[in-house]
Amino acid sequence: MAKEVIVYGADWCPSCKRLIEKLNTEGIAFEYRDVEQAEIGNEHLGIAGNNIPEGKRGIPTIVVDGEMQVYPDDEWLKSRLDFTSDQTPDTKVHDVVMVGAGPASLAAAIYTTREDLDTVLYEKGVVGGLASITDWVDNYPGYPDGISGMDLGENLRKQAERFGAQIELGEVTGIKTADGLVELETTDGPVKAKAALVATGSDYKRLGVPGEDDYYARGVHFCATCDGAFYRDKRLVVVGGGNSAVQEAMFLTKFATKIDMLVRGDKMRASEVLQHDLEKFKDKITVHFNTSTDEIVGDGKLVTGVKGTKNGKQELFETDGVFVFIGLKPNTGFLAGTSVELDDIGLIKTNDKLETAIPGVFAAGDVRSGATMQIASAIGEGATAALRIREYLEELAR
Amino acid sequence: MAKNITIFTTNTCAYCGMVKKWLSAKGMNYEEVNLDEQPDRQKEAFEMSGSLTVPVTVITKHDDTREVVVGYNLAKLAPAVA
Ligand SMILES: Cc1cc2nc3c(=O)[nH]c(=O)nc-3n(C[C@H](O)[C@H](O)[C@H](O)COP(=O)(O)OP(=O)(O)OC[C@H]3O[C@@H](n4cnc5c(N)ncnc54)[C@H](O)[C@@H]3O)c2cc1C
Numbered sequence: 001m002a003k004e005v006i007v008y009g010a011d012w013c014p015s016c017k018r019l020i021e022k023l024n025t026e027g028i029a030f031e032y033r034d035v036e037q038a039e040i041g042n043e044h045l046g047i048a049g050n051n052i053p054e055g056k057r058g059i060p061t062i063v064v065d066g067e068m069q070v071y072p073d074d075e076w077l078k079s080r081l082d083f084t085s086d087q088t089p090d091t092k093v094h095d096v097v098m099v100g101a102g103p104a105s106l107a108a109a110i111y112t113t114r115e116d117l118d119t120v121l122y123e124k125g126v127v128g129g130l131a132s133i134t135d136w137v138d139n140y141p142g143y144p145d146g147i148s149g150m151d152l153g154e155n156l157r158k159q160a161e162r163f164g165a166q167i168e169l170g171e172v173t174g175i176k177t178a179d180g181l182v183e184l185e186t187t188d189g190p191v192k193a194k195a196a197l198v199a200t201g202s203d204y205k206r207l208g209v210p211g212e213d214d215y216y217a218r219g220v221h222f223c224a225t226c227d228g229a230f231y232r233d234k235r236l237v238v239v240g241g242g243n244s245a246v247q248e249a250m251f252l253t254k255f256a257t258k259i260d261m262l263v264r265g266d267k268m269r270a271s272e273v274l275q276h277d278l279e280k281f282k283d284k285i286t287v288h289f290n291t292s293t294d295e296i297v298g299d300g301k302l303v304t305g306v307k308g309t310k311n312g313k314q315e316l317f318e319t320d321g322v323f324v325f326i327g328l329k330p331n332t333g334f335l336a337g338t339s340v341e342l343d344d345i346g347l348i349k350t351n352d353k354l355e356t357a358i359p360g361v362f363a364a365g366d367v368r369s370g371a372t373m374q375i376a377s378a379i380g381e382g383a384t385a386a387l388r389i390r391e392y393l394e395e396l397a398r
Numbered sequence: 399m400a401k402n403i404t405i406f407t408t409n410t411c412a413y414c415g416m417v418k419k420w421l422s423a424k425g426m427n428y429e430e431v432n433l434d435e436q437p438d439r440q441k442e443a444f445e446m447s448g449s450l451t452v453p454v455t456v457i458t459k460h461d462d463t464r465e466v467v468v469g470y471n472l473a474k475l476a477p478a479v480a
Contacts, residue, residue, distance in 0.1 A: 073423050125413070125470070132412040150412050169420060169472060187473075217449040217468065225410035229433055230440060230450040302450070321450065 003081065005030035008044045008061040014118055014164035016060040019072070021092065026083045035059055055158055090191050094118050096389055097184055097193040099172045100331070102129020103375050104199035104365025106156040106165075107382030108389075113163035115390055120193070121160075122186055124171035128153020129201050130366070131375050135225050135251045140375050149225075152375070172200075173334050175361065180396075182360050194360065194396060195389045198335070198348060199382065201366040202328035207239065211296030211303075212324075219303025219321045220296055224248040227323075231255045234320040237262060237306045238285075239293050245325035246270040246278050252323060253284045260317050262291045262308055291315075296322055330367050343369040353388045354381065360396075362389055399460065400479050403428040406443040406454040410434075413470035414453040420472065426479060428455075 007023070007030050009016030023030050035041045035057075044061060045052075051070045052058030061070045064080045077083065096112050098105040101123035112119045126132045132153030138146040161167065174185035175196065182196040204222040206212060212220055221227040228251065236256040238249040241263035247270075249259055266289050268275050278285065288310055295307040297316075306317045330346040340356045340363075341349040347369035354362045364385040365371060365378035403421065405428050407414035421428050433440050433452065447454040447468045455467045457478045465478040 069425070071423075075424050126416055128412065135410060148410075150410065150415070153412065154415075169416070217451040219450065221451070226408075226413060227451045228410070229408045229437075229452070230444075232437060301448075 002029060003065045004063075005081070006033060006063040007031070008033050008035050008040070008048070008063075009059045010034060010036050010057075013057070013059050014113070015071070015166060018092075018166070019060045019062070022077070023081075026081065028081055028083075030062075055162065090120075090189065092118075092192075093181060094120050094191070094193040095393060096120070096195050096197060097122065097182065097191055098197040098199060099175075099184070099334075100124075100129065100198070100200040100365075100367075101127045101157070101167055102199060102201050102365060102378065103131050103153075103156060104129075104201070104378040104382040104385070105197060106153075106160045107379040108197055108199070108364060108386040109160040109165040109382075110156075110163060111383055111386030112389060113160065113165045115386075117390065117393065119164070120166045120168060120191065122168050122170050122172050122184070122191075124169075124187075126153070127157050127167055131156075131378075133223055133225050135247070137375060175335065175338055175340075175358070177358055177360065180360075182358075195392055196361045197382075197385050197389065198332075198340075198356070198361065198363045199365040199367060199378070199385075200331035200334075201378075202330045204324065205327045205329045207293055207324055207326065209293060209295050211298065215296055215298050215303045215322075218301065219298060221321060221323050222325075224251050224323055227321075228252050228255050231321050233257055235318065236260075237317050237319040237322045238325065239306075239322060240325035240327070241265060241267075241287075241289075242269045242325065242327060243271060243274055244327075246274045248323060248325055249285055250277060250281055253281050257284065259285045260319065261285055261287045262293050262306070262317070263287060263289050264292055266290055288317075293322075328366070332367060347371070354385045355388070355392075360392060362392075400426070400457045401460045401462070402458050403479065404431060404456045404458075405429070406431045406433055406439070406446075406452050406456075408432065408434045408452050411452050416470045417453045417455055417475065420470075420475065421479070424479070 033040045035044045048058050048061045048070050058070045062072045095117035096119045098121040101121040109119050131149050134149030137149050170187040172184050172186050181192050184191045232255045236259045238261045291308050291310040293308050297305050332346050348363040349369045350363050362385045364381035366373050443454050446466050449468050457465045467474045
């Protein structure tokens with residue numbers, strides 16, 4: 001027997017439209033109730049009120065034979081309704097697909113969704129990008145006392161979703177154009193859009209020394225906010241002398257009793273401000289200049305030391321763990337074989353409209369050649385890209 | 399289907415938030431062990447995962463077998479909770 005299905009939504013809500021399209025495609029009969037009508041709005045609050053996350057409107061909400069779900073996902077729908085197709089491929093042509101959901105894409109999505117452009121973001125890691133895994137952000141304008149990176153990322157996500165941005169958890173593995181559309185290959189299948197924004201930022205560079213892979217997550221780490229807590233009252237080595245290395249070493253003093261910082265060159269690359277801050281941690285952090293990191297050694301289970309060369313002499317730094325911050329590597333591997341042009345370090349080249357060499361494909365944020373590599377500038381570039389994408393789509397429609 | 403799910407987390411770990419969000423979106427319940435609040439349980443997390451990292455998600459199935467997923471890894475989490 002057919003199930004009784006009720007959908008609460010509103011005409012301005014893109015995810016409601018998507019749900020309705022999905023039910024139609026699957027041939028599932030349902031009753032639509034528009035929450036903009038006061039009476040129905042109240043009815044909806046009455047049944048879903050307690051389940052609506054703060055700051056949200058709670059639509060679409062679906063009720064299947066009396067069972068209610070706010071923001072139903074595919075999994076939920078499939079387990080309750082008779083979907084004939086086993087997978088529901090995303091056959092729709094979106095206005096914009098964004099690769100990555102860091103500050104640049106989330107800012108762009110706030111703009112595109114407010115312009116009523118149907119926007120989907122794909123994120124393989126953390127929504128909020130590198131900003132979300134940064135302990136504390138002191139230089140993002142508008143927060144006089146600073147803000148935790150995690151909160152900043154979460155705020156950006158909420159703001160983008162409030163206007164209807166759809167964030168999918170998955171990875172984009174390829175990109176091409178066909179029939180004037182951009183086609184992305186993702187871990188959830190192919191996705192089509194009229195335009196795309198690549199804002200994939202970068203990932204931590206690895207050292208490439210023996211022991212690094214063997215002891216990954218068992219003493220070798222790349223994220224202090226993720227793994228620092230395992231080193232309470234322990235010794236650590238931090239490799240690197242740039243902004244991230246200094247910032248993260250200072251964060252790690254919350255846990256570790258002693259930190260050896262191994263810096264390859266004869267001075268720090270970090271900013272004056274950060275070097276000045278580092279001075280305050282002299283009793284815990286010892287900086288070793290002219291020191292290369294040659295090998296990470298352990299007892300087979302965990303790390304016990306780092307072999308380095310200091311001023312030409314080999315030295316063993318005994319430690320319980322190593323955090324590596326030697327710079328970043330652009331996330332542009334998935335563009336290999338496309339006509340998107342990259343610079344020497346693999347960053348995407350764009351023109352002053354932030355367009356790449358593929359028509360309809362834009363780039364913004366840390367992954368763009370010439371970017372300032374800051375959250376504020378990534379957000380600025382996101383906003384610019386959104387406006388250029390709108391112009392591009394208007395041109396396309398003519 | 400999982401009988402129960404335990405996630406080891408810390409306050410500052412953004413990937414932990416992603417695992418929690420993903421499970422919630424699937425309508426699955428979990429117990430959270432915050433290692434900043436319960437540092438004495440770090441040893442347990444390490445013994446289960448062999449790793450000094452969070453998130454560690456421990457999925458106990460109905461036949462009481464266990465699967466441990468280290469990190470935010472949907473390719474492993476999805477089949478483990480299926
Ligand atoms: C330790 C550290 C501290 C920092 N501190 C500060 C600071 O105090 N102030 C400041 O302004 N900036 C700081 N930064 C820099 C700041 O984090 C970046 O400039 C900013 O996050 C860039 O934003 P983005 O959106 O361009 O890229 P990202 O934040 O890198 O986001 C890109 C996203 O794309 C995703 N992605 C990549 N490839 C794919 C794919 N193929 N498919 C799907 N998703 C993909 C990634 O997982 C990531 O989430 C810091 C950086 C680090 C590493």
